[in-house]
Amino acid sequence: MANQKHLTIEDRMIIETGLTNGSTRKSIADTLGKSPSTICKEIKLHSIQKEYSRPYMR
Incomplete structure (x- = not known):
C-alpha cells in the first residue's frame, strides 16, 4: 500500500463516485491502493x- 499522508481531490472524487454507485468501501480502497x-x-x-x-413535531 502507498504511504502517502493525504488524499488528492481526484481520490476524493473517486470515493464520491464509488459511494454514489453503491461500491463497497473495500472496493474503493482497492481502486485507490489505500487501506x-x-x-x-x-x-x-x-x-x-x-x-x-419532522412535520408533526411539537
Whole structure:
C-alpha cells in the first residue's frame, strides 16, 4: 500500500463516485491502493449529513 499522508481531490472524487454507485468501501480502497480504514476515515470526516425535519413535531 502507498504511504502517502493525504488524499488528492481526484481520490476524493473517486470515493464520491464509488459511494454514489453503491461500491463497497473495500472496493474503493482497492481502486485507490489505500487501506479500507483510510477510506472509512475519509468518509466519516468529510461527509455531510442532511437534516431531516419532522412535520408533526411539537
